[in-house]
Amino acid sequence: MKPASTVIRQLFVAVLVAGLLGCAGAGQTTGEFVDDSSITTKVKTKLFNDPATSGWQISVRTDGGVVYLTGVVASATEKARAGELARSVAGVKSVRNELTVK
DSSP: OOOHHHHHHHHHHHHHHHHHHHHSOTTOOHHHHHHHHHHHHHHHHHHHHOTTSOGGGEEEEEETTEEEEEEEESOHHHHHHHHHHHHTSTTOOEEEEOOEEO
């Protein structure tokens, strides 16, 4: 009989793997989902760290390497800068800059 800690560890790993597999979107493999999530995180980080962009106002979604930027920004310059930052992330195939200037 296995010790309880080993059984719990195996159960935890099984649940974690099932969760990752379940997170993949329709038509996406787990690897593609992880890559898209990584791209989204890197883009958001760049937006937060850049003084010219308001990271809180910009939503980022990535699907198949295509980054979608949505939200409201203060100027055309900020919109353009957000697009530049998104394009600079490794793995980005294209950027759909749908930001609204108010």
